[in-house]
Amino acid sequence: MRIERFDIHQVHLPLSYPWRTGYGADDVVESLLIKAYAPDAEAWVETCPLGAPTYSPETAGGAALMIRDILGPLAVDRELESPATVRTLFAPFRGNSFAKAGVECCWWALEAVRQGVPLRRLFSGKDADVVVRDGFGVQDSVDMLLAKIQGSMAQGHTQIKLKICPGWDLDVLSAVRSEFPEFAFQIDCNGSYSLGDIATLRAFDSFKLEMIEQPLYYRDLADHATLQKQIRTPVCLDESITCLQDAEQALRLQSCRIVNIKIGRVGGIGPALAIHDACQDAGISCWVGGMMESGLGSAMSAEFATLPNCSLPNGIPVSTKFHPEDVVDPPLAFSRPGHIAPAAGPYLGRRVLEDVIEAVTIGKWTVAASGAT
Numbered sequence: 006m007r008i009e010r011f012d013i014h015q016v017h018l019p020l021s022y023p024w025r026t027g028y029g030a031d032d033v034v035e036s037l038l039i040k041a042y043a044p045d046a047e048a049w050v051e052t053c054p055l056g057a058p059t060y061s062p063e064t065a066g067g068a069a070l071m072i073r074d075i076l077g078p079l080a081v082d083r084e085l086e087s088p089a090t091v092r093t094l095f096a097p098f099r100g101n102s103f104a105k106a107g108v109e110c111c112w113w114a115l116e117a118v119r120q121g122v123p124l125r126r127l128f129s130g131k132d133a134d135v136v137v138r139d140g141f142g143v144q145d146s147v148d149m150l151l152a153k154i155q156g157s158m159a160q161g162h163t164q165i166k167l168k169i170c171p172g173w174d175l176d177v178l179s180a181v182r183s184e185f186p187e188f189a190f191q192i193d194c195n196g197s198y199s200l201g202d203i204a205t206l207r208a209f210d211s212f213k214l215e216m217i218e219q220p221l222y223y224r225d226l227a228d229h230a231t232l233q234k235q236i237r238t239p240v241c242l243d244e245s246i247t248c249l250q251d252a253e254q255a256l257r258l259q260s261c262r263i264v265n266i267k268i269g270r271v272g273g274i275g276p277a278l279a280i281h282d283a284c285q286d287a288g289i290s291c292w293v294g295g296m297m298e299s300g301l302g303s304a305m306s307a308e309f310a311t312l313p314n315c316s317l318p319n320g321i322p323v324s325t326k327f328h329p330e331d332v333v334d335p336p337l338a339f340s341r342p343g344h345i346a347p348a349a350g351p352y353l354g355r356r357v358l359e360d361v362i363e364a365v366t367i368g369k370w371t372v373a374a375s376g377a378t
């Protein structure tokens with residue numbers, strides 16, 4: 006495959022309501038939408054590191070320049086036999102997983118378009134609907150959270166994730182558990198605790214949670230291993246797993262019992278597949294997480310979530326969860342309560358609405374054989 010050109014769009018996706026976590030509040034999601042051109046195919050991909058380096062050290066603006074100045078010029082107008090060729094080209098560069106994913110995913114997207122098959126056919130995903138769960142950030146009040154959980158249960162969701170942070174933790178979970186004694190909840194701390202908070206972390210065990218996601222520092226593996234030995238609830242790692250090597254170390258250290266996979270966070274579909282397989286071999290279940298990205302990125306996540314070891318409810322939202330207007334048609338919607346159908350046509354089975362993308366674009370660059378502009 007020869008990719009002739011990348012058009013990089015830095016976009017502002019307005020959210021339907023502010024999303025509050027241990028990091029702070031977001032009312033807009035900053036993302037990168039990239040259109041890749043091969044001689045016989047065109048395809049869009051998304052990589053979404055957010056606007057500020059709160060979730061990871063990367064930002065959408067920084068990743069755009071990384072692709073424009075370093076990764077894009079290396080990959081453009083060169084024979085790329087496989088996605089591994091792309092990763093070999095990028096091997097000298099440390100970090101920058103979201104930027105690397107933005108280019109690596111273009112190979113997969115173009116190949117799916119060329120073959121006229123859903124993306125999951127390229128990595129033996131299954132055809133069954135993907136199970137998804139709902140999730141809620143920090144709310145203005147516990148009553149507001151309880152009402153939202155009730156609404157989510159009425160929609161047919163069977164599992165809900167709650168963002169938890171110091172000041173929004175034990176009292177909230179006590180109220181939630183007394184109102185919904187048997188429902189399946191998981192929590193995500195986004196790295197907002199330390200082993201110094203062991204009393205609180207141990208107390209989470211009493212709420213019968215499905216998992217505690219990323220309780221400790223975003224780059225930590227060792228303290229998570231210490232914590233997992235001291236609590237019954239499975240630890241799930243998100244931010245700490247940025248590449249296959251991180252996952253392999255986490256498995257060796259027994260830092261977690263569950264892994265959240267995000268294609269962007271780990272550098273592309275190839276590394277995500279390697280992590281999926283390594284976890285499967287170790288008996289560690291996975292699920293696919295989201296970045297509040299557009300339906301383009303979420304549809305790619307849904308294709309990945311058809312893999313057999315993505316066996317826990319996935320954090321893939323329908324389009325209306327966050328975005329008043331989506332960039333794909335049809336938008337992501339429930340096929341039945343708590344489920345999303347994988348693509349019914351080539352690649353993601355969706356038309357990309359380029360006029361909508363243009364309307365939310367705040368920066369645009371092109372990388373072609375003739376140079377970057």
Ligand SMILES: [Mg+2]
Pocket residue numbers: 193195218219243244265294
């Ligand atoms: Mg998370």
